[in-house]
Amino acid sequence: MSEDVLHRVRRETLNPTLQMTDEIYNETLIMIEDMCLLIANKVLSCLGMTAPNRHMHDALNHELQREQQYDIEELAETVRTNVPQLNQQQRIAYDTLIEAVNSGSGGIYFLDAPGGTGKTFLISLLLARIRSRNDIALALASSGIAATLLEGGRTAHSALKLPLNMQITETTKPICNIVKNSAMAKILQVCKLIVWDECTMAHKRSLEALDRTLKDLRDNQNIFGGAMILLSGDFRQTLPVIPRSTVADELNACLKSSNLWQYVKTLQLTTNMRVFLQRDETANMFAKQLLDIGNNKVAMDTSTGFITLPTDFCHITDSKEELIQRVFPDIGQKFNNHNWLGERAVLAAKNKDVEDLNAIIQNFLPGQLVSFKSVDTVMNQDDVVNYPTEFLNSLELPGLPPHNLQLKVGSVVIMLRNINQPRLCNGTRLAVKKLMNNVIEATIIKGKYKGEDVLIPRIPMIPTDLPFDFKRLQFPVRLDFAMTINKSQGQSLEEMQMTRYAVDEDNDYSALK
Numbered sequence: 001m002s003e004d005v006l007h008r009v010r011r012e013t014l015n016p017t018l019q020m021t022d023e024i025y026n027e028t029l030i031m032i033e034d035m036c037l038l039i040a041n042k043v044l045s046c047l048g049m050t051a052p053n054r055h056m057h058d059a060l061n062h063e064l065q066r067e068q069q070y071d072i073e074e075l076a077e078t079v080r081t082n083v084p085q086l087n088q089q090q091r092i093a094y095d096t097l098i099e100a101v102n103s104g105s106g107g108i109y110f111l112d113a114p115g116g117t118g119k120t121f122l123i124s125l126l127l128a129r130i131r132s133r134n135d136i137a138l139a140l141a142s143s144g145i146a147a148t149l150l151e152g153g154r155t156a157h158s159a160l161k162l163p164l165n166m167q168i169t170e171t172t173k174p175i176c177n178i179v180k181n182s183a184m185a186k187i188l189q190v191c192k193l194i195v196w197d198e199c200t201m202a203h204k205r206s207l208e209a210l211d212r213t214l215k216d217l218r219d220n221q222n223i224f225g226g227a228m229i230l231l232s233g234d235f236r237q238t239l240p241v242i243p244r245s246t247v248a249d250e251l252n253a254c255l256k257s258s259n260l261w262q263y264v265k266t267l268q269l270t271t272n273m274r275v276f277l278q279r280d281e282t283a284n285m286f287a288k289q290l291l292d293i294g295n296n297k298v299a300m301d302t303s304t305g306f307i308t309l310p311t312d313f314c315h316i317t318d319s320k321e322e323l324i325q326r327v328f329p330d331i332g333q334k335f336n337n338h339n340w341l342g343e344r345a346v347l348a349a350k351n352k353d354v355e356d357l358n359a360i361i362q363n364f365l366p367g368q369l370v371s372f373k374s375v376d377t378v379m380n381q382d383d384v385v386n387y388p389t390e391f392l393n394s395l396e397l398p399g400l401p402p403h404n405l406q407l408k409v410g411s412v413v414i415m416l417r418n419i420n421q422p423r424l425c426n427g428t429r430l431a432v433k434k435l436m437n438n439v440i441e442a443t444i445i446k447g448k449y450k451g452e453d454v455l456i457p458r459i460p461m462i463p464t465d466l467p468f469d470f471k472r473l474q475f476p477v478r479l480d481f482a483m484t485i486n487k488s489q490g491q492s493l494e495e496m497q498m499t500r501y502a503v504d505e506d507n508d509y510s511a512l513k
Contacts, residue, residue: 144427148447236294
């Protein structure tokens with residue numbers, strides 16, 4: 001890292017003969033400490049490393065500076081250019097929210113917006129308007145993919161330090177793990193707006209934890225400590241996922257079951273902008289059919305609980321191979337086109353189907369298959385006999401990379417952990433550029449940082465939903481030609497011909513155009 005800093009300083013100073021100095025080493029330590037503050041809210045001295053030579057005040061204010069480093073003039077120009085493009089519903093929502101922010105009275109709003117209605121466009125404009133005044137607007141999302149679509153976006157769990165498993169948390173009144181004099185506490189105290197995208201996926205206790213935390217940090221007992229909160233999402237889509245639960249458990253975990261919901265003011269977007277701009281009658285019909293399903297207007301078989309899809313709703317393929325050819329035609333020749341690759345995906349309901357499809361699609365790529373095997377160890381040495389290494393290697397858990405990770409140059413992968421937010425966070429889609437023993441070089445193919453090259457190291461990952469603790473040292477990525485429906489929520493693909501993938505109980509494969 002210090003050599004990288006030296007190279008940068010040589011270019012900036014036009015002095016190619018500059019040698020390593022103590023200042024450059026110190027700059028490297030500051031970079032490492034900034035990362036530790038962002039991920040774990042700890043300085044290097046707390047982690048047994050040499051502390052950089054800087055004032056503590058500067059270290060704690062790093063996150064505050066991060067939220068204020070936007071180009072004000074560029075944001076102001078973005079606002080001037082895009083506000084006239086808002087349709088009537090978007091303009092009403094925009095004016096209402098800006099007026100609420102300006103009044104400083106706080107409150108909680110919910111933007112009810114089905115896919116394609118321009119929700120991300122509106123939220124991005126709100127963030128730009130507030131940041132253009134040098135105020136702080138915090139962009140959060142429940143899913144990593146949704147977070148990558150917002151400027152400065154981060155996952156809510158990472159930014160707010162929420163408990164990982166809200167459904168099994170020991171206390172009924174969880175709070176965010178944020179110290180009152182920390183950097184994130186300062187941001188929450190002064191921010192003008194907190195946006196939480198895809199909030200419908202979040203457990204109701206997450207929102208309640210934010211409410212308690214803001215009341216404490218702001219010394220204000222009004223709802224959310226008097227802060228302005230904007231929730232957005234679509235309750236027709238994925239609700240909170242509660243493992244091994246009933247429908248009643250999921251509904252009970254939904255935000256609408258929270259005592260905070262009575263204070264929510266709802267704004268609606270109903271005009272499908274993709275259909276409106278393209279004037280495609282087929283797309284218009286498909287959008288209406290999706291809304292009918294979400295609004296429970298499609299007849300259901302009371303004996304099975306299943307619905308019957310309209311006859312013109314989808315095209316049925318005879319096999320996985322035909323489906324793959326529809327979504328990724330000639331991928332062996334086109335895989336280097338990241339624009340083409342980033343705008344298509346196969347969706348599946350189950351992890352097993354995703355794994356099978358990913359393996360098949362990757363085989364179409366040219367080049368050699370490279371295997372990376374993880375190092376799995378139990379955290380408690382007393383459990384070594386009960387859980388041998390071979391057993392740990394066999395575990396395939398959601399949210400963890402496989403023990404035997406097999407990749408090719410050109411493979412599409414998705415990040416499973418936050419490495420360098422907001423550039424490289426959980427949910428980022430990338431294309432593999434180079435494979436090495438201890439690092440993967442990849443190109444971001446979707447989101448605000450599309451086209452940038454990044455380096456992905458091996459990191460330790462510890463699952464939280466097992467009766468014992470074990471650590472897997474592996475690259476935090478999985479193949480992502482195909483993805484689960486839950487993982488994809490919040491992502492918009494520009495290609496209207498994108499094929500979605502569904503599997504019914506008889507293993508029929510449906511390509512929904």
